[in-house]
Amino acid sequence: MTAVLADPRSDLIPSIEALDTRLRWLSAWTVHNANNLRPKRDGMKVGGHQASCASMSTIMAALYFHALRPQDKVAVKPHAGPLLHAIHYMLGNQSLEQLQRFRGLGGMQSYPSRTKDQIPVDFSTGSVGLGVAITAFASLVQDYCIAQGHMAEADAGRMIALMGDAELDEGNIYECLIEAYKHDIRNCWWVVDYNRQSLDATTADRMFRRFDDIFETCGWRVITLKSGKLQKAVFARPGGQALEDWIDNCPNAEFAALTYQGGSAWRERLLKDLGDQPATRALIESFDDAALAQLMTNLGGHCAETLVEAFAEANDDKPTLFIAYTVKGYGLPLAGHKDNHSGMMNAPQIEGLRASLNIAEGEEWEPYGGLGANAAAQLKAFVEASALGAKGPEHSPPAIPVPARLPVPEGEEQSTQSAFGRILMDLARPGDPLGDRIVTTAPDVTQTTNLGGFVNRRGLFRRSELKDVFQAARIPSAQKWVGNTAGQHVELGIAETNFFLVLAAFGLSAPHFGTRLLPVGTVYDPFIARGLDALNYGCYQDARFLLVGTPSGLTLGAEGGAHQSINTPLIGMGQPNLDYFEPAFADEVALLMRHAFDHMQQADGSSVYLRLSTRSIRQEERADESWEADALKGAYWLRKPASGAEAAVVFTGAIAPEAIAAWETLGEDLPGLGLLNVTSPDLLHRGWSARRAARWTGKRPEPSHVETLLGTLSPRAGLVTVIDGSPSALSWLGAVKGMRVSPLGVDRFGQTGDLPDLYRTYRLDADAIIDAAAELFLES
Ligand SMILES: Cc1ncc(C[n+]2csc(CCOP(=O)(O)OP(=O)(O)O)c2C)c(N)n1
Numbered sequence: 001m002t003a004v005l006a007d008p009r010s011d012l013i014p015s016i017e018a019l020d021t022r023l024r025w026l027s028a029w030t031v032h033n034a035n036n037l038r039p040k041r042d043g044m045k046v047g048g049h050q051a052s053c054a055s056m057s058t059i060m061a062a063l064y065f066h067a068l069r070p071q072d073k074v075a076v077k078p079h080a081g082p083l084l085h086a087i088h089y090m091l092g093n094q095s096l097e098q099l100q101r102f103r104g105l106g107g108m109q110s111y112p113s114r115t116k117d118q119i120p121v122d123f124s125t126g127s128v129g130l131g132v133a134i135t136a137f138a139s140l141v142q143d144y145c146i147a148q149g150h151m152a153e154a155d156a157g158r159m160i161a162l163m164g165d166a167e168l169d170e171g172n173i174y175e176c177l178i179e180a181y182k183h184d185i186r187n188c189w190w191v192v193d194y195n196r197q198s199l200d201a202t203t204a205d206r207m208f209r210r211f212d213d214i215f216e217t218c219g220w221r222v223i224t225l226k227s228g229k230l231q232k233a234v235f236a237r238p239g240g241q242a243l244e245d246w247i248d249n250c251p252n253a254e255f256a257a258l259t260y261q262g263g264s265a266w267r268e269r270l271l272k273d274l275g276d277q278p279a280t281r282a283l284i285e286s287f288d289d290a291a292l293a294q295l296m297t298n299l300g301g302h303c304a305e306t307l308v309e310a311f312a313e314a315n316d317d318k319p320t321l322f323i324a325y326t327v328k329g330y331g332l333p334l335a336g337h338k339d340n341h342s343g344m345m346n347a348p349q350i351e352g353l354r355a356s357l358n359i360a361e362g363e364e365w366e367p368y369g370g371l372g373a374n375a376a377a378q379l380k381a382f383v384e385a386s387a388l389g390a391k392g393p394e395h396s397p398p399a400i401p402v403p404a405r406l407p408v409p410e411g412e413e414q415s416t417q418s419a420f421g422r423i424l425m426d427l428a429r430p431g432d433p434l435g436d437r438i439v440t441t442a443p444d445v446t447q448t449t450n451l452g453g454f455v456n457r458r459g460l461f462r463r464s465e466l467k468d469v470f471q472a473a474r475i476p477s478a479q480k481w482v483g484n485t486a487g488q489h490v491e492l493g494i495a496e497t498n499f500f501l502v503l504a505a506f507g508l509s510a511p512h513f514g515t516r517l518l519p520v521g522t523v524y525d526p527f528i529a530r531g532l533d534a535l536n537y538g539c540y541q542d543a544r545f546l547l548v549g550t551p552s553g554l555t556l557g558a559e560g561g562a563h564q565s566i567n568t569p570l571i572g573m574g575q576p577n578l579d580y581f582e583p584a585f586a587d588e589v590a591l592l593m594r595h596a597f598d599h600m601q602q603a604d605g606s607s608v609y610l611r612l613s614t615r616s617i618r619q620e621e622r623a624d625e626s627w628e629a630d631a632l633k634g635a636y637w638l639r640k641p642a643s644g645a646e647a648a649v650v651f652t653g654a655i656a657p658e659a660i661a662a663w664e665t666l667g668e669d670l671p672g673l674g675l676l677n678v679t680s681p682d683l684l685h686r687g688w689s690a691r692r693a694a695r696w697t698g699k700r701p702e703p704s705h706v707e708t709l710l711g712t713l714s715p716r717a718g719l720v721t722v723i724d725g726s727p728s729a730l731s732w733l734g735a736v737k738g739m740r741v742s743p744l745g746v747d748r749f750g751q752t753g754d755l756p757d758l759y760r761t762y763r764l765d766a767d768a769i770i771d772a773a774a775e776l777f778l779e780s
């Protein structure tokens, strides 16, 4: 007989409370299983964060099973990952096997991952602070999609970050707040799990109320959930005010320590401090130890009713910060202990918790374990009726067609940076379908990276009209920058971390909002390092964008050592989900940009990084297009070697004229000398190492592109490699066929100077290449 169930949503608060307990248990058990029950082969700690999960289980139960709407997207505090999996386990979206393989190969991930987890994850998290800030920029992307008619206002969701309080120590939070304020973002919630404990310590008491000030200044509504309903009711009783004042003044560390010690410690301390006030003494004495401990830890973030009300209060689109007071390890024996971040319950403790929740031995994984049959059925109906259950899969819109070729800018002498700007300006012609989907951005270097032409044609993106005051006053300027909802350039202040997060957020527009956008971001190449973790973060979650690092290298000349990038080729080579190319000529730029716009949209594609230069160099006259296919694979013979040639000069990027000059001179003594233009040290290296790995990855061991290219040379050949960057980006080429290499490049800080001086000093000029060749071929 099927039980007759009440309206599943009528029991809101008790249901959330029951789910809170279920989530806390399942997350703790998942961690316990991985660390203590699953066979261990390496003796290593598996890890997991039971206390961090317990701190947030009420917040997540109230959010996911009540306040969340299908169109909302959430970045979950990294170490609360097991709670997210427990939620999807209860919804039937996650398998038991995955929970049991927590932190094992192919199992549920330590921290929520868009690409690796098998449950829906809106934003990956892990590096604290970044998952928070990206939600603000995702709300900007959503506004962009709405403003440009790609989605309806009615479908707008909230971009929500569930964050630890220590994430508020990350500087990127404040960079983001400022930029978000300038862009007037909306539909963004940040919910702070305010347990006042980080990994090492308890939060400085001086921070009390400071966050309110900072966020309110930046236009946010701040809702503080300090006390739960029980506390509020007791504070209203005779003697209660003194108790409330005492809690308000209690230092964070002492509150945590008393929480850990429990009821009798609370009693002793409260009576010592407040016992001389008869009404308050009577109030304290009206609770037994367990009830007193419960009262003192009845904070807003553990009170389902308080949370439900708070979420309902923020029912407009104003960005809102919820400061939800919590206890780290709430409901667990670890509660409040200062070492609880990585601390875990031992076997007797988890047994005790199991028994206290009425969960029978052997039924630990039961989604509704510990509940009677009726209560379980009721709760299941509640879970299934939540809006989350109706959430569909992510979008996968069709690719935007990319023309077979992009026109090559004309000019006998050009730089790769100016070619990039001109190609982009060409795409900015009104009505160009590819241009319509390009969104550009730069951290205050729009003009100096040649994005200005695109912006002149396509304008700045602004939710409210921005007039070009200079144009209106008829003051001549090359920049005509009007801002409105049709604009396609997102202007950013100098904050490279924001820049990369904006690229990442736009790079997820297809799965998030069903709109294919092609984000293009320019940054001075050395300052990629400033936003590196955010770049890595975007790549980790497979956001798709075109990154242009320009100008780059020593070739920047007079700008000097602080602006001359050295190791970015190695960043490009080392960064997964980012293909690094460094073209030398304008036609290569056109070829690679076309490739990038296509590759960014392929399921097995990636983001692309172009390292460009402002050095104007003589362009190559091409006999045909035969070089193109090889250039896309990472290298092509600019001057073909004779079969069995004894040597080749290998170069990358703006240093091409020196390589060509050296090749011409050396050719007199070394007939058949080859000149190899490496357009992507990254692809070449990856292809080569994949070929070596084919033996154990089961792929067909096709020769890699670099093996084919170098296969033309004699096996005893020597290579001179030259790049305006770390020489190790190319020196590995010697290992491909066991050839001798003389690597040239930059391995110490640059300085000011003109190019002849700098190239001579740093051994990048034709003479250096000739010398290096002589050393290799004539002296050995
Ligand atoms: C950028 C970065 N630095 C350091 C860490 C290591 N780490 C993980 S959690 C954490 C502290 C978290 O404290 P809080 O945000 O308050 O979370 P809680 O566990 O207290 O909820 C640290 C330092 C990290 N994940 N990311």
Ligand SMILES: [Mg+2]
Residues within 6 Å of the ligand: 164, 165, 166, 193, 194, 195, 196, 197, 198, 328
């Ligand atoms: Mg904390």
